[in-house]
Amino acid sequence: MIELKNVNKSFGSKKVINNLDLVIPDGQILAIVGPSGGGKTTLLRTLAGLETTDSGTFLLDGEPFDPTSSKEQEQVVGVVFQDFQLFPHLSVLDNITIGPRLVLKQDKETYTNKAQHLASLLGIEELLSNYPYQLSGGQKQRLAIARAMAMNPKVLAYDEPTSALDPALRQQVASLILELKADGVTQIVVTHDLVFAEEIGDHVLKVEPIK
Template sequence: MIELKEINKQFGEKEVIKNLNLVIPDGEILAIVGPSGGGKTTLLRTLSGLETIDSGTFLLNGKAFDPTQATEHEQVVGVVFQDFQLFPHLSVFENISLAPKMVLKQAKEVYTKKIQELARTLEINELLTSYPFQLSGGQKQRVAIARALAMNPSVLAYDEPTSALDPELRQQVQSLILSLKKEGVTQIVVTHDLTFAKAIADQLLEVSPK
């Protein structure tokens, strides 16, 4: 279970997150819904350690943790960003293996086995030697999810996973998120799409522009 207690974050004089309290039980999906300017992406960036908070506490199973510090074995929150952020000069396998190799210092046989398992789950086995420019948007998203999961996160978070997708692809993303839930993955989904959020979420948090 992950908990956020009295989280605050501001940029200059602008309060982006104010006294936020959340509890996300293991294996559940939290959807954070609202228009741009509500602090949704900033929250994901603080959870993943890309931004620091001004005050407050993050807890995992009752123990405080610092999102900016990945442990030897895992990070707490892995994020799939809207633009996927894949390295164009690296193959799919290299994109997924980079962080386990460089950050977690895993041996090649360890991260290779994990990537093979993820590739089967996410149906990207045949893409491991491909490069990002050869992939569709949906394939890039699955690779980005695999890359996040390769860090063994306790929580997987998505920034606008259905942005600019047609209805068929949106349904595929919905099915993928729900299938990961069946695997026991705790997930946070940031979206402006309330209908999509209601279709996947156990818990809904609606935010408004500050």
């Protein structure tokens, strides 16, 4: 379980997160929904250690942790970015295994087996030798999820996973997130789509710009 207590974040004189208290139970989905400027992505980035907070406490299973200094081997939050940030010159397999190979220092058998398991789980096992330019938008998203999960994060987070998707793909994303929940994956979903948030979230946090 992840807890946030009295978290604050400002950019200059602009307050973005104000005394936020939040609990993310294991195996559940937290959907964070609201308009642009409400602090959704900033909250996600602070959890992932990509932004520092001005004040507040982060707890993992009751123990304090600093997202910005957590070792990669103990990654707490893995993020699937809106633009996926795949490596275009690497195959699907190499995109999944680059983190475990270079950062976690896993042996080839370990990281290859994990990649094949994740690819099978996410329905891209037939695409391991392909390159990102050969994939559809939905396949790229599944690859980005596999790459994030390969780093063994405690929580998987998504930044606007349904942005610009047609209704059929949107439903595929919802189904995938719920399938991962069934496998016990704790997830955070940042979205502007309230209907989608209520469809997949165990808890929905509605945020608004601070005036």
